[in-house]
Structures are given as structure tokens and as C-alpha cells.
Amino acid sequence: MAKNILISRSLPDEALALVPRDCRVDIHDGPDALSKSDLIARLRDRQGLVCQITDTIDDEVLRAAPGLEVVANVAVGYNNIDVAAARRRGVVVTNTPDVLTETTADFAWALLMAAARRVVEGDRYARSGQWTRWQWNLLWGLDIHGKTLGVLGFGRIGRAVARRASGFRMRVLYHDAVHADQAVERALGATFTDRETLLRESDFVTIHTPLLPETRHLIDEAALRAMKRSAILVNAARGPIVDEAALARALGEGWIAGAGLDVFEEEPKIHPGLIPLQNVVLAPHIASASFDTRLAMATLAVRNCVAVLEGKPPITPVP
């Protein structure tokens, strides 16, 4: 029987070409995410959904699509999907792990380095016309090499970020809900610590946990006050892991030195307290946005969707 698939955002042609010819595909290609009511209306009578993190797939949406067999998220994080509700309804949920690990780790480092060495401030200054002579005391920043990197969430991306630290001869601390194997710790030169020690001793704290009830505001006022005044916080995981109002105060009042943020609590809104600050680098949720990786994510999501619709096991089901 021919299957119906909803694709909630336009995807590259190479990914769409993987949909079998006998499937009927409905693609939403507007610039904004589908509203909940449109999503519900267009999902009716569909067996497959390929969706993005901007689509909230909750029990109400799932209830409205009784024939749905698979929700294929084009992301590794799946906090936009009620996975328990999907399981209850027999709907398979898949994500796109691994294919974005290195690209996201690259970008966490880009934020770290940009914040430490004031790259964005330098760019603004160089363009502004104010640069009229070489200045000895212009835009001093923080060294990265030889410092301590603290990785919160030592999974695929956290480890890829840690691996890059060896080139900077850094000490690497990590904290995770799970202790890594000794062989992994040895290979990455990383030492497990409790969260408090990591916050207290790290010059750079980079967040790579999923967004879960227990990681919401993992970095709150107390955590920010526990960090070094010279420390930099990087968040390329999910916005609500950091209390953004507390971070704006921390940066404005000098509890920490700087931050690099790819994600925000209420995207695309950014806390107004962050906007005027020079010591924070802001990016519009683009950590996985390289040509190769976005194509790999789209391709994997479509392959997951098609596999389930063909009665095969999904390639990367969420755990």
C-alpha cells in the first residue's frame, strides 16, 4: 500500500530523492514552522513524519494521526517530541546522531575561541572606522592553550570537543550522569569530576547534555557564581539548560568573563539583557549548519522514515 509522508520543512533534493516513488509526499516549504493546528490537519492520514526541532510533537498531535508509524526528527536532540507518548501509540521515533557530532564540536570551539579572543568585537571595531592606528592595549583577551576545559555532558559531542583540546595542551575535566570507560578517559586525557569541581576549576565550561527535566537550568545563578570570574561559558546544546536571565546578570556584573551561545531559552527570542553586552558571542542556532552535515542529517532522517514505512528496523531510533 502506498504510504503518505509529511515533511515539515523543505529538505535538500538529495534527501527527497530517497523517498520511494509510490509514496505520496506533502512538503511544507514556508519559512515558518507549521502552526500546531496546521501540523495536526496535514498529519491526518499520514504514516510518516519527517520533522524539525521547531515542531512540537506532543500527545495531542500524535492522537490526531492514528495511522502514524514513524516520527523522524532531523536533529540528534529530541526534546521537541513526547517520546513516551509516541511509544504508547506504537510510533517509532528516530533522530540523527553521529552525523553532526564533529560539525557541532567544531562550532562549540568556534564560539569558545571567538569569546576568548574577542573576534566579534574585533570585527565590529575593524569595520567601524575607529581603527586608525595600531594600539598596544587593544582588545586583550584570554589564552586558551594550557588552560582547563570543563565538559558538561560527555557523550558524542562532548567527547569530540574534548578531543580537540589536546591540540591546545589543555587539562580536560568532564562531568556526566555516567562515568566514561577508563580507556576513553585515557584516550582523551579527561578526568571525571563532580559538577561543582568542574565549575570551580574550569577556565572554559562547555555544555553538551540533552535538554531533560533534570538538565533544565543546570547552569543557574549558583552555578554561574561558582565559576571563575575569568571563565567563559559555551552553550551549543539547548537554551533552557542555562538560566538566561541569570547569565545576563553574570556577564553584565562580571561574575564570569564571557560566553558563546548558539541556543536560547525561547528561540528566536534572546534575553534583552544579553543583546547590549560585548562579552557574549551570539549565534542563531547554527552549530550543525555545515553544507555536508545538514545534507547528512536530512538524508538520515528520510532513510529512517522510509525504513520504518517499509517494515524494516529504523537506522537510528532514539534510545
Ligand SMILES: NC(=O)c1ccc[n+]([C@@H]2O[C@H](COP(=O)([O-])OP(=O)(O)OC[C@H]3O[C@@H](n4cnc5c(N)ncnc54)[C@H](O)[C@@H]3O)[C@@H](O)[C@H]2O)c1
Ligand atoms: N546547537 C545545535 O545545533 C546542536 C547540534 C547537535 C546537538 N545539540 C544538542 O547536543 C546534545 C548532545 O548531543 P550528543 O549527540 O552528544 O548526545 P549524547 O547522548 O551522545 O550525549 C549526551 C551526554 O549527556 C549526558 N547527560 C545526560 N543527562 C545528564 C545530566 N543530568 N548531567 C550530566 N550529563 C548528563 C549523557 O549521559 C550523555 O553522555 C543533544 O541532545 C542536542 O540537544 C545541539
